[in-house]
Amino acid sequence: MIIPVVARARSFFRSLVGQIFLLLTVGMTTAAVLALVVAEQTRHLDFERWRLQRVVASAADIAQRLSHDPVRIQAMLSDQQIMGARIAPGGIALTEPDPALAAALRDRFGPHSNPEAGQVPIGLCFGPSKADPNNRAAGLIGAPRPDCWIVRFTDLMGERRSLALYLPRLVKPPSNLANPVYLLLILLSSAGLAIIVARFVSKPLRRLEQAAEAFSVSIDPEEIPERGPEEVRAALSTFNLMQRRVRAGFAERTQLLAAISHDLQTPLTRLRLRLELVENEELRTRLLQDHQAMMTLVREGLDLAESTESQEDWSVIDIDSLLISMTEDAQDLGAPVRFLKGCGGTVRVKPNALTRCISNLVTNAVKYGGSADISCARQAGHVLIEVRDHGPGIPPGQLDQMFEPFTRGAASQPGGRPGTGIGLTIARSLALSFEGAVRLANATGGGLIATIDMKG
Numbered sequence: 001m002i003i004p005v006v007a008r009a010r011s012f013f014r015s016l017v018g019q020i021f022l023l024l025t026v027g028m029t030t031a032a033v034l035a036l037v038v039a040e041q042t043r044h045l046d047f048e049r050w051r052l053q054r055v056v057a058s059a060a061d062i063a064q065r066l067s068h069d070p071v072r073i074q075a076m077l078s079d080q081q082i083m084g085a086r087i088a089p090g091g092i093a094l095t096e097p098d099p100a101l102a103a104a105l106r107d108r109f110g111p112h113s114n115p116e117a118g119q120v121p122i123g124l125c126f127g128p129s130k131a132d133p134n135n136r137a138a139g140l141i142g143a144p145r146p147d148c149w150i151v152r153f154t155d156l157m158g159e160r161r162s163l164a165l166y167l168p169r170l171v172k173p174p175s176n177l178a179n180p181v182y183l184l185l186i187l188l189s190s191a192g193l194a195i196i197v198a199r200f201v202s203k204p205l206r207r208l209e210q211a212a213e214a215f216s217v218s219i220d221p222e223e224i225p226e227r228g229p230e231e232v233r234a235a236l237s238t239f240n241l242m243q244r245r246v247r248a249g250f251a252e253r254t255q256l257l258a259a260i261s262h263d264l265q266t267p268l269t270r271l272r273l274r275l276e277l278v279e280n281e282e283l284r285t286r287l288l289q290d291h292q293a294m295m296t297l298v299r300e301g302l303d304l305a306e307s308t309e310s311q312e313d314w315s316v317i318d319i320d321s322l323l324i325s326m327t328e329d330a331q332d333l334g335a336p337v338r339f340l341k342g343c344g345g346t347v348r349v350k351p352n353a354l355t356r357c358i359s360n361l362v363t364n365a366v367k368y369g370g371s372a373d374i375s376c377a378r379q380a381g382h383v384l385i386e387v388r389d390h391g392p393g394i395p396p397g398q399l400d401q402m403f404e405p406f407t408r409g410a411a412s413q414p415g416g417r418p419g420t421g422i423g424l425t426i427a428r429s430l431a432l433s434f435e436g437a438v439r440l441a442n443a444t445g446g447g448l449i450a451t452i453d454m455k456g
Contacts (some may be wrong), residue, residue: 011054016205017198024194025187032186033177040175051167052146056104058084059151060163063109067156071372077163088150088164089125094118098149105153115153122148125164145169204232208239214435264298312350312433319347319383323374326358336371337362343376347383347456350434354452357430357438358385361422361450369447383456388449393442402440403428424450 012018062085065073077087081382097118105115125148146166154160177183211224223240226233232406272291278284320342331335365372369389379383394402402424427450428438436454443449 017195017202018202019195020198021191024115024197025191028190028194029187032190033183036177036186040177048334051099051170052098052104054167055101055149055151056108058167059105059117059153059163060108062163062165063153063155063161066159066161070157070159072301084166086125086164088152088162092120092124092150094120094150101149103149105151109153109155113153113155115151117149119147119149122146122166124148125150125166195294204228204236208236211239211243223321229281261366265295268295268298297350312352314434315351316348317347317348317351317354319376319385320344322351322355323358323376323385326355326362330366330372335362335366338368338371338373339375340373341375341377343378343383343456345378345456347454349436349454351432353433354436354454357427357436357452358387360427360430361438361452364423364427365391365448365450378456381456383454385452385453385454386449388447390447393446393448394440396442398443399440403438 013022062073062082073082074087076082077085094116095118097116101117102115105117106113109115122145141430147169148164149165150162151165152160152162195397207224211222214222223243224236226236226240228236268291272288275284275287278287315450323342326340327337341376362372362374365387366389369391371390372385373388375386375388377386409413424438424440431438431452431454434454436452439448439451439453441451
């Protein structure tokens with residue numbers, strides 16, 4: 001169970017979609033986490049800046065009050081009657097002064113103020129007493145004690161002031177980086193977007209792959225719609241141009257072979273007439289046999305060229321009706337052909353190409369195997385047409401070679417039945433024209449099975 005999953009995952013990440021998905025997922029997740037870190041840091045700096053501004057505003061407010069009524073304000077600070085400020089207890093040393101706060105105070109009060117400031121533990125500002133600010137309001141019992149700053153500066157009257165300023169303690173919310181649910185959400189969102197983008201980007205390449213596969217099995221494929229980004233349209237246009245040029249090359253070859261075949265038929269016909277005049281009967285018979293072999297070779301050579309240049313339209317046919325009709329036609333001609341089993345339904349093919357392909361296989365089976373049994377089956381979305389003979393079969397190592405032009409098996413060698421060796425080549429080319437394939441296999445109990453495999 002684990003091994004197939006690992007193999008499938010390895011195959012996915014080797015594909016273009018998998019690699020784009022991986023790069024985008026890692027990239028977007030990393031970018032989101034970095035953006036989150038920057039946001040957290042910015043929020044922390046904004047919080048510290050806000051606290052510093054509040055301390056400066058509090059110090060400025062007290063300084064302004066002192067400048068208007070120093071005696072009364074001094075007394076109120078001593079009695080802790082001003083919320084958020086009091087006279088700083090003596091003897092507190094600023095072990096860790098805050099340069100940023102001191103600079104902000106200097107900008108506010110002027111260079112002569114010579115400010116000193118820094119945050120100190122709350123216990124140095126307010127000891128546990130009845131004057132504790134937390135005891136003044138309902139609902140604040142047990143609440144966090146405020147933060148405290150010691151601020152010292154010289155006012156406009158030359159007096160050195162020392163204040164203890166406190167603000168409510170604001171607890172910063174926890175960082176989202178510590179929340180696994182948030183990180184998982186980032187990862188899943190990045191992965192979802194990555195797979196959509198990967199499939200969108202690779203869609204034109206999949207079309208090109210499908211077109212290349214269709215072109216490899218048929219010389220008459222449909223051109224790819226040239227849509228997408230400029231680079232993709234250029235690639236598709238080049239591929240379509242290649243298809244047209246290759247097709248033009250095959251058409252030119254077919255026309256050349258057809259012309260040669262047509263031109264050869266006239267001198268071959270005259271040659272046969274002259275061979276008929278040979279007086280030696282035995283010599284005349286041999287010469288006529290050679291002449292017939294030449295005519296067969298010319299016709300089958302032309303059939304091979306035409307098989308790769310099929311201009312036939314696609315049609316939907318009843319496969320069993322076609323096989324039964326071909327069987328009956330062969331039987332009417334006295335050929336030992338039987339229809340054993342059908343597969344039902346219809347199939348989309350090029351009917352003439354399929355008919356010629358089956359006919360070639362049946363002819364080979366009757367010629368070299370003595371008889372032909374035709375059957376049909378459906379398997380995994382494919383239609384399999386089998387033509388079996390009861391001959392000697394073919395050595396396993398030579399099965400693939402039988403599709404090469406002018407390759408003949410033992411049955412067609414001297415002493416066996418004559419043949420040109422291109423019947424199977426023509427059958428395979430015809431099958432390719434309707435995106436099918438032809439395979440050979442030795443049957444159990446003797447004989448050879450030729451299988452046409454096509455989409456059903």
